[in-house]
Amino acid sequence: MTSTVRTGDGTRRERRAGRATAARSTQPEVRKVRRLTATDRIVMGLMVGVPALLVTALIWGPSIASIALSFTAWNGVTPAQYVGTRNYEQIASIYPPFWPALVNNVVWLLFLLLIATPLGLLLAVMLDKQIRGTRVYQSVFYLPVVLSLALVGFIWQLIYSQDQGLINELTGANVNWLGDSSINLPAVLVAAGWRHVGYIMVLYLAGLKGVDTEIKEAAALDGASETQSFFRVVFPTLKPINVVVLVVTVIEGLRAFDIVYIINKGTNGLELISVLITNNILGEASRIGFGSALAVILLVISLAFIITYLYQNVRREGAQ
Known part of the structure; x- marks a missing residue:
């Protein structure tokens, strides 16, 4: 805005005001950050904590328990006995359905x-x-x-x-x-x-x-x-x-299981590791430690494929 006043002093004041306005316009606009209330923190905690708790309880918990049980001999009734790597040795050597x-x-x-x-x-x-x-x-x-x-x-x-x-x-x-x-x-x-x-x-x-x-x-x-x-x-x-x-x-x-179990319970040429896990854990002679060792082997095979692929992609992106 310019004034019609022609006095010298007024002109100087107008110029100083113009420079002050230009200086203010170049300063970054400061936005007020809304602080989180106690209710916000509770809601965010529930949104993050509940799914994390469910994943831990339903996925990571059983996975870690299976790894621990794979080193034991346990039928689900009597106390579990630590047997080291015996389950894995038996799977590789004297368990015909595995291979x-x-x-x-x-x-x-x-x-x-x-x-x-x-x-x-x-x-x-x-x-x-x-x-x-x-x-x-x-x-x-x-x-x-x-x-x-x-x-x-x-x-x-x-x-x-x-x-x-x-x-x-x-x-x-x-x-x-x-x-x-x-x-x-x-x-x-x-x-x-x-x-x-x-x-x-x-x-x-x-x-x-x-x-x-x-x-x-x-x-x-x-x-x-x-x-x-x-x-x-x-x-x-x-x-x-x-x-x-x-x-x-x-x-x-x-993890294929359902379809072969429905057809013939995973026998006669349709043997799968998932079926062997079920038969050992839920069979008549329950061998939970042995079945857990089979489950760990299946987990390692799954992770090997996925981690290898992801590693190759990350390394390729890094080279670019």
Whole structure:
């Protein structure tokens, strides 16, 4: 604001006022920080403390207890006796079901990683193009995810049944899909993959929706094909989703239990470590220490896959 007063003294006062106003305008605005009240602290404590307590009690507590029990001989009734590493030595040397179960678990995991997961990614890429009927396809492919693996096992028992199963009725064959130890594992893997594909599809579809379309257009202007644009531009931006998919796939592959237990209680070629854990802890001759040792082995295998992948990603990012 300027004044119409022309006096010399007034002019000097106006100039000094202008300089003072400019000095005040350059100072950063100080915002008042609201202090937390006692109620705020209580609410925040409950929001953080209750989930942390539940995770500790339901996840970390049993995990630590299993590690401790794995060095004991305990049937759940008499006092536990410390036996050192004897349970692990017996698992590796004189427990015949362990090695076939370990191989089956690895095969299960590789199937989900190398076949079911890429198939889920492919479906997500196709549905991301907004083809006609996208919503219907999403619902159809995601439907198995809302079913438990136990229910999936019942459904595929009807499909694989030797007498009146859907496959044998349509093909006119008489194959014992779930009774033949040479083919029942691949048959069950198809059933497990049927559910896993839909889950992975939804995860990747959510990630693809968040990809900026400008980077796709820039890649196209540079002459990249659609395949090159996806693998060199789009897929690297999905790194957070890839981590989630890896963790989910490893967990699904190594903790598989419901479907094989429903079919034949994990026998006759369908042995899995999770089934051995259940049989030893809840069986007629309860061996909780021995079953805990099997659970610890399964935990170590799971962590080995996940930690290795995360370490490789962190090191690659550090090198960049």
